[in-house]
Amino acid sequence: MKFLPRVLIPLLLLASASAQAATIEMNVNGLVCAFCAQGIEKQLRKFPATADVVVSLEQKLVAVSLKDGQDISDAELRRALTNAGYTVKAIERTQTPIAELRERLKQGKP
């Protein structure tokens, strides 16, 4: 009987964290210049749920932080980047605060 809470609670916590991801990180192809980044940032800031956007040409990474309690679906993100002219390779939802991510990227870390 003690087995169930031990398994269920972490699973529920994981599911909750995933549902309220602080930051969405996307791996993007074709990201080679500041103008590319500028266009992508402009597209992503149109979402009412967007709190901040970080783009790293070095890591081919586009990250969006979300406002509390809000979300942008993977499909919407893929559509936005496709409409901006780029190809999304992967989308990952994390709990990494965007300020921490920005600092990590500034130090040249992936």
Place this chain on the structure above:
Amino acid sequence: MLRWSVGLAGACALAGSITVMAKPIAFAGGYTVMAEYGAGTMEELQLFYAPRYDFSFGGGHLELDSDETTKTRSINYARLNYLLHRWNLDNAQANVFVWGGVGSATGNTFTGSVLAENAGAQADYETRRIYASFKTDWQGSSAFSHRIDTLQLGLAPYRHEYGGIATWFLVQARQYTGGIHRGTESALLLRLFKGGVWVEAGVTNGGKLQAMAMVNF
């Protein structure tokens, strides 16, 4: 106005605030303003708006001043630009653009204003360290036909990051048809860009200034 804009571009370049080749479509929902001073032979000012990442429209003004003869052309035009194909690669991007439009032209070898047509294409390949592009731009009417072909090869000394200054060294080769310039005009250029501002300047094999400025917003 055109000379003032080009002069401003040159001043920015000389002040060190200066960009890979100008694209006729910057990004969806964005405006592009571009001014070029081509060694006293051509001067061009363009304004485009891109409702989508693969399409833009706008207009421009082109002045041609032959360094072979006293021939001059002054052309105002409206233009549509279309991104025919883009390759988004792991560490590179390649594009093929085409464009076309109509306008009116005056010149000193014919009377009045004539209907002018324009068409062109550009192919480019870009990584964060290497750049290559070829552009062909034609302006024609019942009174003249001029084509400007431009090849650019660039090398960046470092990989720039978004928010920082990008630096490129370029070699440009350009040919004009229709009695504007004889032979190939080559130029060495320094290109700098940051955010939405791009400026390049350099000198041609004839010792003349070649400069360009572009703003995307």
